[in-house]
Amino acid sequence: MSNADSLRSSAQERLVDRHPEVPADQLVAQMVPPPMFDEVSFDSYIPDPKEPSQAAAVRKAEEFAGEVAKIHQAVHKKSLFGKKKQVTGAGLYLDGGFGVGKTHLLASIFHSAPAPKSFGTFGELTNLVGALGFTNAVERLSANSVLCIDEFELDDPGDTMLVSRLLTELSAKGVSIAATSNTLPGQLGEGRFAAQDFLREIKKLGSIFEPVRVDGPDYRHRDLPPAPEPTSAAALTERAAATKGSTLDDFDELLKHLSTLHPSKFGALIAGVSSVFIANVHPVADQAVALRIVVLADRLYDASIPVTVSGAKLDQIFSQEMLDGGYRKKYLRAISRLLALSRFEVAA
Incomplete structure (x- = not known):
């Protein structure tokens, strides 16, 4: 049985099983700052x-x-x-x-x-x-x-x-x-x-x-170590099962599922999720796929949802060729945010 088949056969909730619908008239109403910025103010900004x-x-x-x-x-x-x-x-x-x-x-x-x-x-x-x-x-x-x-x-x-x-x-x-x-x-x-x-x-x-x-400098990485090492496949499954409200997905299956959803639905896709676990992460070579990862990373970061992976390290998710291309800024922002979320999970 492959790793993906093993994940499908488990009782763990998966993002790929979610098919959210977001009526157009709700799109304006939900245009508010992410939850992590609910309480911020000018006074709470600490200038360097x-x-x-x-x-x-x-x-x-x-x-x-x-x-x-x-x-x-x-x-x-x-x-x-x-x-x-x-x-x-x-x-x-x-x-x-x-x-x-x-x-x-x-x-x-x-x-x-x-x-x-x-x-x-x-x-x-x-x-x-x-x-x-x-x-x-x-x-x-x-x-x-x-x-x-x-x-x-x-x-x-x-x-x-x-x-x-x-x-x-x-x-x-x-x-x-x-x-x-x-x-x-x-x-x-x-x-x-x-x-x-x-x-x-x-x-x-x-x-x-x-x-x-x-x-x-990027405050998310001030005095912080490099990207955490990926978790083993067995440990990932075990930690996901022990984390209430979490999801566990195979990377390729998740990417395929994202291709069926409009990016405006990615926020609804992760609504109510406490932590995201992704197995078998590897560098992506397709630009359209990579841009969907960027949107998902943004929504995960907005919701402060920890991310833990097995496979490749999160700072290797985009190839150097992609990082040297026209969407460099988006990819580096996504890496920055995913690393922040992965450290959050490790610290937890």
């Missing part, structure tokens, strides 16, 4: 004293949150003729590497802003537009005080221009926009280059966006 840009970014983000509230109030204030004033939303772009607290600041802006408001990754926003249609998405989001977009990406020109058009229309309706980048640390000049690319892509919004640099 060695990185003065962090303290400066906190001040800028806090000032922007105050501006959002004023603009939202002005938008809904009627003139002497009974019409709402035409007010343009403000914009803030937090540019920096992985793990420097940009999402913390973005979530703090969200929490400080008046309702209605929305928070989501760039991918979640494109999924929303795809599910609702462009006009419907504009209509549903136009009442917002702010739209917070985490990990704005420039590697898909079509999606970038779609979102740029969306932001242009929302800004004209008085919705303020806050965004973060996924610039790599240690690449001099790339942060500012990414900011300029972003501003160029959203030409009509460029004049209202203020790029703010956030420097520093």
Whole structure:
């Protein structure tokens, strides 16, 4: 009996047996910060004293949150003729590497802003537009005080221009926009280059966006050891069985299952799961498969779900060829997050 067959024959719950459905009208309602950012604030962000840009970014983000509230109030204030004033939303772009607290600041802006408001990754926003249609998405989001977009990406020109058009229309309706980048640390000049690319892509919004640099090392790996060694196949099965609410899947079967689901359903796929165990992990060679892993890693990280694997180490899941390609930023972010989740499980 193969390892995959053995997993199928066990009583352990598996992700591949889940087939979630997420109605389109719930996509807007669920656009809120991940649970790990439920309680964050500007005060709870601890700037690195060695990185003065962090303290400066906190001040800028806090000032922007105050501006959002004023603009939202002005938008809904009627003139002497009974019409709402035409007010343009403000914009803030937090540019920096992985793990420097940009999402913390973005979530703090969200929490400080008046309702209605929305928070989501760039991918979640494109999924929303795809599910609702462009006009419907504009209509549903136009009442917002702010739209917070985490990990704005420039590697898909079509999606970038779609979102740029969306932001242009929302800004004209008085919705303020806050965004973060996924610039790599240690690449001099790339942060500012990414900011300029972003501003160029959203030409009509460029004049209202203020790029703010956030420097520093990835806090998820400060003073931490390298990627944990994979667990043995037998130990993985044993630990999964002993962990209430966990799932245990064969890597290839899980990847095949992900291909049958829209990425907007990946969050629902892992809902209620306490810990994820994956057997027989190996490097992937297909770009589409790798990008699905990126989305799953994001959703697992958002939900703070520990990950334990057998097979290859998690920092070897993407080949060097992939890491050298156009989706390098996404893959490194996924590795960073998976390693954080794997250490969480080891520590537990």
